[in-house]
Amino acid sequence: MNYYLSEELNDLKDLCAKIALKYILPVRAELDEENRFPREIIKVMADSDLCGIYIPEEYGGFAEMFGGGSMALTVATEELSKACGGVAVSYAANALGAMPILISGSEEQKKKYLPDLASGKKLAAFALTESEAGSDAGGVKTKAVKDGDSYVLNGTKQWITNGGEAQIYTVIAQTDPSRGARGLSAFIVEEGTPGFSYGKKEDKMGIRASSTMELIFEDCRIPASNLIAREGHGFLVAMRTLNKSRPGVAAQAVGIAQGALDEAAKYASERVQFGQRIDSFQGIQFMLADMATQVEAARALVYSTSRMIDSGERKYEKESAMAKVFASDVAMKVTTDAVQILGGYGYMKEYPVEKMMRDAKITQIYEGTNQIQRSVIASALIKETAARGK
Amino acid sequence: MRIVVAVKQVPDTAEVRIDEERGTLIREGIPSILNPFDEYALEEAMRWRDELGGTVTVMTMGPPQAEAVLREAVSMGADEAILLSDRAFAGADTWATSHTLAKAVEKMGDVDIVMTGKQAIDGDTAQTGPSIAASLDWPQITFVGFVRELNRDSIVAERYVEGGCEVIRSSLPVVITVLKDANTPRLPSLRGKMKSRKIEIPVWGREYLELPEDEVGLDGSPTRVVSITTPEIISNGEIHRGDPAELAKLMVDSLLGTEAF
Numbered sequence: 001m002n003y004y005l006s007e008e009l010n011d012l013k014d015l016c017a018k019i020a021l022k023y024i025l026p027v028r029a030e031l032d033e034e035n036r037f038p039r040e041i042i043k044v045m046a047d048s049d050l051c052g053i054y055i056p057e058e059y060g061g062f063a064e065m066f067g068g069g070s071m072a073l074t075v076a077t078e079e080l081s082k083a084c085g086g087v088a089v090s091y092a093a094n095a096l097g098a099m100p101i102l103i104s105g106s107e108e109q110k111k112k113y114l115p116d117l118a119s120g121k122k123l124a125a126f127a128l129t130e131s132e133a134g135s136d137a138g139g140v141k142t143k144a145v146k147d148g149d150s151y152v153l154n155g156t157k158q159w160i161t162n163g164g165e166a167q168i169y170t171v172i173a174q175t176d177p178s179r180g181a182r183g184l185s186a187f188i189v190e191e192g193t194p195g196f197s198y199g200k201k202e203d204k205m206g207i208r209a210s211s212t213m214e215l216i217f218e219d220c221r222i223p224a225s226n227l228i229a230r231e232g233h234g235f236l237v238a239m240r241t242l243n244k245s246r247p248g249v250a251a252q253a254v255g256i257a258q259g260a261l262d263e264a265a266k267y268a269s270e271r272v273q274f275g276q277r278i279d280s281f282q283g284i285q286f287m288l289a290d291m292a293t294q295v296e297a298a299r300a301l302v303y304s305t306s307r308m309i310d311s312g313e314r315k316y317e318k319e320s321a322m323a324k325v326f327a328s329d330v331a332m333k334v335t336t337d338a339v340q341i342l343g344g345y346g347y348m349k350e351y352p353v354e355k356m357m358r359d360a361k362i363t364q365i366y367e368g369t370n371q372i373q374r375s376v377i378a379s380a381l382i383k384e385t386a387a388r389g390k
Numbered sequence: 391m392r393i394v395v396a397v398k399q400v401p402d403t404a405e406v407r408i409d410e411e412r413g414t415l416i417r418e419g420i421p422s423i424l425n426p427f428d429e430y431a432l433e434e435a436m437r438w439r440d441e442l443g444g445t446v447t448v449m450t451m452g453p454p455q456a457e458a459v460l461r462e463a464v465s466m467g468a469d470e471a472i473l474l475s476d477r478a479f480a481g482a483d484t485w486a487t488s489h490t491l492a493k494a495v496e497k498m499g500d501v502d503i504v505m506t507g508k509q510a511i512d513g514d515t516a517q518t519g520p521s522i523a524a525s526l527d528w529p530q531i532t533f534v535g536f537v538r539e540l541n542r543d544s545i546v547a548e549r550y551v552e553g554g555c556e557v558i559r560s561s562l563p564v565v566i567t568v569l570k571d572a573n574t575p576r577l578p579s580l581r582g583k584m585k586s587r588k589i590e591i592p593v594w595g596r597e598y599l600e601l602p603e604d605e606v607g608l609d610g611s612p613t614r615v616v617s618i619t620t621p622e623i624i625s626n627g628e629i630h631r632g633d634p635a636e637l638a639k640l641m642v643d644s645l646l647g648t649e650a651f
Binding site: 050 | 579
């Protein structure tokens with residue numbers, strides 16, 4: 001389908017496709033096997049200016065060139081994900097980590113942190129999840145206590161994407177435990193701050209090129225000026241961040257699904273059984289037709305959501321959740337069907353589709369499970385219906 | 391340091407088909423790209439510019455649409471671009487092409503080095519680089535796999551030849567042709583893409599270069615391509631199946647029957 005992307009977005013897409021072909025495809029199986037973070041590839045992306053596509057020009061980025069940052073991130077993440085969901089999330093997680101500063105940071109914080117993120121000199125990560133605070137973000141136990149001109153952090157964050165690789169962390173911590181979610185605050189913590197260390201690196205089912213780590217805070221003292229927005233605004237900052245970043249996960253899902261569809265269609269055109277190409281069998285044709293239709297529908301929803309965000313619309317929580325739910329469910333289904341079309345070969349590591357199936361699963365889970373997303377959609381729907389009833 | 395990189399727009403495949411009747415390449419439907427070998431020359435030029443300062447100018451001779459490869463080179467980091475284009479340039483062979491390119495280098499005036507890929511993937515002659523040097527009466531180092539040193543006065547380069555490597559020192563100005571061993575070409579950047587969309591590319595024609603009509607294009611070309619054909623396949627090779635001892639005997643018998651023994 002022609003989405004009439006601007007010349008700039010098409011250039012961006014071409015650039016990502018080049019990086020995928022030249023730098024990601026040759027090593028994706030190796031990165032997956034070895035659970036290895038693609039530092040060299042991130043460097044190539046930085047040299048091509050990809051790290052700044054969602055950051056405004058005044059902080060060293062290129063967002064204006066693309067009419068905002070959401071569509072640019074979507075296009076880039078999708079293109080990179082066609083080749084490897086793990087490398088793509090390592091790239092996109094920087095935007096997630098930078099988003100709290102971009103959305104709610106002070107001018108001083110933006111000037112201090114965003115230029116290095118835009119140039120790719122530093123990487124970022126967003127730290128919300130804890131062992132007992134997943135879907136229930138209000139259950140965060142990490143504490144931040146004000147002490148003069150500082151805050152002192154104590155607690156452990158879990159499953160942090162880009163953990164151990166990023167230099168700048170945006171961390172959600174409790175400043176007033178009596179107020180639950182309303183007692184949360186957002187902070188910037190830099191790598192190397194005394195009392196901040198890394199815990200275990202996770203051994204994951206998929207997206208194994210990405211780094212997923214524990215962050216440990218033991219009497220970690222940071223300047224009070226590293227508080228983002230105000231005390232008690234942490235939950236709001238986190239939700240705004242996730243609403244804006246979810247199309248990125250959706251784009252990752254679309255890319256993974258497209259990659260799997262491409263592999264399946266190619267295989268079906270080459271594989272001969274009963275003396276004919278298997279794409280001449282209606283059983284395979286219908287599977288491919290459904291896969292292609294689902295991927296296109298997912299892409300259309302994600303692009304529409306990103307364009308809505310770029311247009312300056314303030315409320316897009318529902319659409320953002322819909323894009324994430326739909327695209328990730330499509331990715332799971334399409335990658336599973338791709339494995340099916342490749343049959344026994346699809347189940348083997350010689351072919352890339354089993355990895356794509358493993359990579360797809362996480363998109364239904366992270367940045368808000370698909371069940372939580374459905375709650376978000378339903379609650380928006382109920383509110384809209386009630387408003388119409390008045 | 392002013393480095394000029396001479397590049398060529400070529401069809402995007404080494405397997406272009408040939409119009410047997412006309413003896414020409416069928417270019418329709420085949421996208422054009424920057425000659426891959428020229429990317430190494432461009433990267434080498436930019437690498438030294440980044441280290442020593444100065445500018446990298448890309449230059450090509452061709453029809454107006456050849457401008458596309460100049461913009462691509464700018465998106466990769468070239469500072470400026472010049473297109474040599476004129477109806478009078480059409481049909482040039484390697485002598486007329488390099489003569490025209492050399493004139494443009496003279497016109498620029500303060501050029502220290504001309505770099506180019508070792509050859510173009512369409513013509514495969516590897517003549518244009520050396521011929522530019524001859525036309526300018528500059529020294530040349532061809533098939534450069536590694537540039538060891540470069541400063542304002544001289545260059546030391548490794549020239550990879552069959553079975554060995556020659557280390558050559560030359561004064562500047564100089565022409566070098568670059569092999570793919572020299573570097574890994576960088577990708578375009580968004581900043582470069584932005585610049586490439588905006589940059590104005592001057593077009594220099596025959597009159598601007600003060601070249602007489604009989605030194606350019608078809609009229610200025612001492613050679614003619616008489617015909618281009620695909621060589622006939624003389625032998626298709628043979629496939630034998632059997633146990634190793636049998637096959638070894640067959641092979642020895644076959645080899646002994648040839649003139650080599």
